[in-house]
Amino acid sequence: MKKFNLLILGIVGVVSLIACTPINTDSSISGDDSISDNSDSSSEDPNGPLKNVDDLISRSNAQEHLSYLAGSEIGGRASGSADNLLACQYVADEFQQLGLTPYSEETGYFQPYQQEYTRIFSEYFSFEVTNTAKTATEKYRYAYDFSFFYANFSSFGIVYSPRAFDDQAELVSFSNTSVNYADKIVLVENITLTILGDLYNDGAKGAIVRDGSDPYPTLEYGQGDMFNNSNFLLLYSSGQSYSRLTSNIATGLNKVDASYEIDNASKTVNNVVGFLDVGATSSIIVSAHIDHLGRFDVEDDGYYAGALDNASGIAGMLELARIYSENVDRLLKNVIFIAYNGEEAGLYGSFHYSRNMVGEKADTRASFNLDMIGGGSNDYKLEIIGNYGGLTSSINNKCQEYGIENYIIAENQPNSDHYWLGALRIVSVSFVHFDDRYYHTPNDTEDKINYDIFVNQLAMIASLMLSSYNK
Structure with missing residues (x-):
């Protein structure tokens, strides 16, 4: 998650744009206008299309992913670093184990691109x-x-x-x-x-x-x-x-x-892309950014763990990849899972993907991006940001259904990886539980994650996604 800070002449202190984003309840925002804006909360047919994952989320699986990704072995996952490559390989291995189709025959699950890389x-x-x-x-x-x-x-x-x-x-x-x-x-x-x-x-x-x-x-x-x-x-x-x-x-x-x-160079960096093909003509995207801020003190093993930002999002994405792949017969849309790189340095990975998409642009119905879920307290808003098309009332209904009262719906802005697809008039939404107490500090560690909140937010996002598009 990128927080844009402005120091404005005559105003003391730092103004965070994300904190003052207006709530937008206008469902006419650009997107796929054919989307049905409803939330089907009827009892689920065990043999029908998947409507929610409420009883399918494994807290232990998610915690295992998050613990590794926020751990010292891959200290901070800075774009362009060997640690980041280890994190990318971890996601690729998970995709392979789940039987997802790789991005290409030449590079496997990796979608490489060039990025400026700053070492500090x-x-x-x-x-x-x-x-x-x-x-x-x-x-x-x-x-x-x-x-x-x-x-x-x-x-x-x-x-x-x-x-x-x-x-x-x-x-x-x-x-x-x-x-x-x-x-x-x-x-x-x-x-x-x-x-x-x-x-x-x-x-x-x-x-x-x-x-x-x-x-x-x-x-x-x-x-x-x-x-x-x-x-x-x-x-x-x-x-x-x-x-x-x-x-x-x-x-x-x-x-x-x-x-x-400061050392700065151009590096080859990878998005990680896996495709769950159910034979449909259209797809939805589930994404999260894998990079964070890296190591700052090799001698004392100092690193920015990035547990909330954004090991949490990758853990949530991997858990949905597992659930969806185990329920492939109940999916009516293909699902593209993407671990974007270079988010912290300027949304590089999602920009590259938006210019090099899997399939045709028109085949992508919507994108759901997880960027910080499971913050330590419900006192902090769940920020739902992007080009949400006709989903406004569905978002409100789902938040109410899952007991999420503290949230805002905000317009498309370049502070996370939803942005570039949203700019292409694709429905593209980020979910950001912006508990900023430890944001971009070494104290953003796994012990600050509230797994009850994590599971509930992930279940809500999946239910919104499935009820809106799995039909």
Whole structure:
């Protein structure tokens, strides 16, 4: 799941677009207008078309998938990494075991494409503060204390961290724009375009901006290569680390020595595609993105587990693949299962698939994308986002049927892998349980998953899919 953050001139803090997406109840949104918008909740004929999977979901199967995908063996599944390839092979092996047809004879279940790949490891990053006499030193670490800066300023454009930095400077706290901050690295609690522009013009060497997340700063990726060639240091700091830096200044530890270098290259990355052929003339898609943010500390086995984002979605997709393949005689549509890659770096995998689809575009009736299911609390909304065609009332009915009260239905926007198919006027919907307490931090681990919520959300999504299209 990609969260788009805007730092807007004159507004303090970070505005998350996903949090203010309007609820759209207009069923005239572009899509397949022939879709019947109803929810058949009648008792199911055991020999008729499959209508729900309520009694068929195996919690233990899903948990086994999720545990492996969020585990240290494939630490973080960053696109272009060997760990990501292991995760892709895991999904391909599951597809093969279920008897799904591979994407092609040449590449098997893999659908390869080229993608920009940014490596960010802690061994590339050094940040120390000392006193003038250099008798006391405190070290800070990438991902534990800092993450890289990525913000879109209204009427100005995107501001990135530099690709490389190596310099020393005095650390000071920002007070007001009348102070000259030449040759300083400045702690800024609430950044605005005016402040950033003044720091640039003063000749400051950088700014460290307080991020509200604790203990780890939230990591955000841009479109592949998220860095520029400036020499102005820009970092987000976690709340705890920002407080430590402020205390350092008060005790005289205010000399910064910082350096890092980012490695960026083009890599071959794979979507994983399996086809459940029931002999129908049309298909539906079940998808989830397999990539996350990777490793950041090889020595200490530091990695972004990405349990909710999005080992949960892959686990749900694999469980539906198992159920559907075991009930193939009760399916009236072919099903294409896709583990997309490159979502975190900019929806690369789903874009590639949308230009290289299985079969003809017209043969795909709808796509259901799982991106974060089973968050830790129902206090967080289930966000249903995309081009949902005539499904609005069915979505509302199914949420009511499964006791899901805290949800929104939002228009198509490029924050998950539903987007590119939706832009082609295919019904394409993402389901996102956006429990953002650990979003894009190393604390997004399996113990934060609520499997009761996971199973219920997966059952609702499957019921919506089957009642709407398996006929």
